[in-house]
Amino acid sequence: MALTDEAIAKIRQMIQSGELPPGARLPPEPQLAVQIGLSRSGVREAVKALESARVLDVRRGDGTYVTSLAPRLLLEGVGLAVELLRDDTLLEVMEVRRLLEPAATGLAAVRLTDAHLDELAQILEDMRTAAEDAEKLIQYDTAFHRTVIAATGNETLTSLLDGLSGRTVRARVWRGLIEGNAAHVTLGEHQAIYRALRSRDQVLAQATALMHVNTSESWLRTILAEADGESD
Known part of the structure; x- marks a missing residue:
């Protein structure tokens, strides 16, 4: 859980800083794991958690995107x-x-x-x-x-x-x-x-x-x- 929490925090920071604005596509999982310096499993669990929170939208066969981040979501x-x-x-x-x-x-x-x-x-x-x-x-x-x-x-x-x-x-x-x-x-x-x-x-x-x-x-x-x- 500690690794997942750290991955969530780093992805959130990328969103908050504007590196990943609303609608942006996240790098593929292997690349993102290297970029934030964590394991692929930690990144995978973090993406699942952020998808549940409506921060990320996982589109099968297409990629993972930052949502609109609208309050209703x-x-x-x-x-x-x-x-x-x-x-x-x-x-x-x-x-x-x-x-x-x-x-x-x-x-x-x-x-x-x-x-x-x-x-x-x-x-x-x-x-x-x-x-x-x-x-x-x-x-x-x-x-x-x-x-x-x-x-x-x-x-x-x-x-x-x-x-x-x-x-x-x-x-x-x-x-x-x-x-x-x-x-x-x-x-x-x-x-x-x-x-x-x-x-x-x-x-x-x-x-x-x-x-x-x-x-x-x-x-x-x-x-x-x-x-x-x-x-x-």
Whole structure:
């Protein structure tokens, strides 16, 4: 593992220095091993690890290339990790969302276009129509927040929040809201976020988003507490 870690560090340094920019093809494995002064096996394992991290793209029969290094690729693992987190750690994810999502929504208020507003209005209508269908609500809820965050134009922020707002978390919250006859509350909060965005009011957009995340976090805590009680 030490040799693999060293090979990873040296390849990363070549990328960071610009010697291997996005889209560049890596030297063949034997040449790269000589170039960085490590064994071919160490290089091979390093390439596998960097491929898993979406830093490298191994094309069979063609070669190995540096990816675009776009945030959506490099941060893809965040979403996969969130889906695997244990219940107690999901609350930590909600805390991070509480820090980031309201600020992002406020930023969206001053950057979004009329096309974004039209899209959000349609999603809200779809949500109202599907008020008793948890699966559809999860789908529309995801689309609503993804549209809002994408309106910031910040791909890193969009990718990070997309990963933190995983389907597992949304599913548990929405099913709890429906079973608790409180889905109308969060539907109203989505409407409030939309109105704040439409008025281009950054402070109000941030406040309404914070209230919404707090509601989701509160319901998640309730659901997890009930699950703990059933397991005792």
